[in-house]
Amino acid sequence: MELWNHLRAMILGDASKFNLTIRLCIAASFAFIQCMLIWLTVLLFRGIKKKISVLVGKYIPTLTIRKFRILESAQILGGLYFILRALKYVVIFVQLFLIIPLIFSLFAPTQNLAATLFGYVLTPLKQILHSLISYIPNLITIVIFVLIANYAIRSLKFFATRIEREKLVIPGFYPDWAQPTFNILRFLIYAFTIAVIYPYLPGSDSRIFQGVSVFVGIIVSFGSTSAINNLVAGIVLTYMRPFKLGDRIQIQNVTGFVVEKSPVIIRLRTHKNEYVTFPNSMALTSNIINYHTSTTENEQGLILYADITFGYTTPWETVHELLIAAALKTSHVLAEPKPFVLQTSLDDFYAHYQINAYTKNAGQVPAIYSELFSNIQSGFREAGLDLTAAHFRINLPTDARRNFTGQKSGSLP
Numbered sequence: 001m002e003l004w005n006h007l008r009a010m011i012l013g014d015a016s017k018f019n020l021t022i023r024l025c026i027a028a029s030f031a032f033i034q035c036m037l038i039w040l041t042v043l044l045f046r047g048i049k050k051k052i053s054v055l056v057g058k059y060i061p062t063l064t065i066r067k068f069r070i071l072e073s074a075q076i077l078g079g080l081y082f083i084l085r086a087l088k089y090v091v092i093f094v095q096l097f098l099i100i101p102l103i104f105s106l107f108a109p110t111q112n113l114a115a116t117l118f119g120y121v122l123t124p125l126k127q128i129l130h131s132l133i134s135y136i137p138n139l140i141t142i143v144i145f146v147l148i149a150n151y152a153i154r155s156l157k158f159f160a161t162r163i164e165r166e167k168l169v170i171p172g173f174y175p176d177w178a179q180p181t182f183n184i185l186r187f188l189i190y191a192f193t194i195a196v197i198y199p200y201l202p203g204s205d206s207r208i209f210q211g212v213s214v215f216v217g218i219i220v221s222f223g224s225t226s227a228i229n230n231l232v233a234g235i236v237l238t239y240m241r242p243f244k245l246g247d248r249i250q251i252q253n254v255t256g257f258v259v260e261k262s263p264v265i266i267r268l269r270t271h272k273n274e275y276v277t278f279p280n281s282m283a284l285t286s287n288i289i290n291y292h293t294s295t296t297e298n299e300q301g302l303i304l305y306a307d308i309t310f311g312y313t314t315p316w317e318t319v320h321e322l323l324i325a326a327a328l329k330t331s332h333v334l335a336e337p338k339p340f341v342l343q344t345s346l347d348d349f350y351a352h353y354q355i356n357a358y359t360k361n362a363g364q365v366p367a368i369y370s371e372l373f374s375n376i377q378s379g380f381r382e383a384g385l386d387l388t389a390a391h392f393r394i395n396l397p398t399d400a401r402r403n404f405t406g407q408k409s410g411s412l413p
Contacts, residue, residue, distance in 0.1 A: 023106040034099045038092055045088040052080050131202075138200040149193040153186050180238040183263075226281070230264040233280035237266075247292040248362045251283055257363070271366050291362040300337050301358040304365065306372060309350040314385060316343065316351065322383055323355040326375035332368050334358040 160182035162168040164175050199205075243249045247258050249268070254276050256268030266278045278286075291302055310319050320341045327339035339357040346352070355376070359368060380387050 027103045027106055030099050030103050034095060037095050041088060041091050041095070045084055049081065049084055052084070053077060135202060138202075142197045142200050145193055145197050149189050152189055156182050156185055156189075174241060176241065176244060177239065180235070184235065226279075227264060230280045233284040234263040237280055237284055242288045243290045243292070247290055248365070249291065250289040251278055252286050254278075291365065301334055301360045302362050302365075303356050304333075304359055304368060304372070305354050305356045306369070306376070307344065307352060307354050308376065308387065309347070309352055310385075310387070311350050316353075318383070318385075319351075319353055322379045322385075323353060323376065326379040327355055327357040327372060329375045329379075330357065330368060330372045332359050332361040332364055333372070334360065 159168065160178040163170065163173065163178040166175050243258055243261075245258050245261055248255065249258060251266070251268065254268060254270065256270040256274075256276060258266065259269045259275070260267035264280055266280060266283050268276045268278070270276065308323070323341050324339050327333055328335060333339065334357070337358050339355060342354045342356065344352040344354050355372075357372070359365075361368070377387065
């Protein structure tokens with residue numbers, strides 16, 4: 001109220017000395033000045049709008065992030081137009097807020113109304129200003145904690161990058177652990193910082209604020225059970241190191257290359273260019289076969305094998321030679337270590353042979369198998385040997401077949 005009285009006295013002086021005619025003239029002058037101000041404000045913002053339309057068309061391109069269009073130029077221009085329109089209305093409102101109480105204060109019946117209107121806006125503004133000034137110490141405390149957390153995260157990022165690029169070697173700590181470990185520590189630092197600055201937030205001790213926090217926590221707890229399971233499984237898989245990006249692996253009878261490994265899912269691309277997605281919790285409880293590990297961490301390489309059957313009339317030495325020769329003709333099969341043959345079983349009519357060959361190219365396994373099978377067929381055909389296994393069936397006369405079905409199992413008349 002005191003501020004309003006000082007403002008009115010500064011502009012109008014002692015209005016009680018004026019008669020009604022002078023007061024009406026002053027009120028009309030204020031109204032005319034306000035109309036002129038509104039007209040000038042509209043013209044000013046119209047000119048600013050034209051300038052902005054020209055500048056946006058020439059100098060502000062479409063906002064893109066990694067070839068993904070976030071905002072088109074027309075959308076940016078529309079947003080600027082909206083801000084200008086809102087700012088214009090704010091300026092006009094401030095003008096009316098100052099002029100209308102001044103006009104009301106010229107007349108005795110409306111003086112109290114003018115003070116009331118001025119107080120409706122001024123009182124909340126004074127409370128907001130006072131709250132902001134009293135909140136400055138807490139704000140400084142929050143800023144300090146945020147800066148400490150920011151510099152801690154930057155330091156961790158620096159060390160994680162050096163470890164990932166193998167410029168900093170820590171015994172027992174693998175380079176592919178650097179980025180996941182940094183993400184975990186960053187999350188913990190953020191969570192700790194939020195817990196520390198929470199009491200300094202305005203209204204944190206109010207029941208409404210606490211009730212909303214509890215409600216959000218309950219929703220997150222009930223709605224994110226499977227997501228948390230996948231996150232925990234993703235962390236476990238990271239430190240188990242069963243595979244890396246680009247490895248050829250098998251999960252639940254699906255074989256493919258790892259093209260994505262996120263905190264919640266694993267995505268494989270099969271040899272048929274099919275993309276199969278597994279939740280981390282499913283992958284953690286499944287057997288994972290990594291074919292690339294055998295080619296990178298094992299000096300000998302991955303063993304490919306194929307089984308055939310062959311009759312006893314052909315010496316086993318001949319079969320071994322043909323299988324080894326077929327393997328050595330196959331692309332991506334190593335000459336050293338040399339391919340070898342295992343005899344896995346001896347049946348009534350034929351023997352089981354298994355050719356084993358080493359390779360360092362796990363990504364071409366289907367093509368290697370296809371070429372190996374072709375070379376085996378060609379080698380046996382050139383040697384004059386038929387890979388077809390004989391099938392035997394006993395044909396009995398009708399009477400003998402009838403008598404045979406009447407006998408006990410295992411007896412033959």
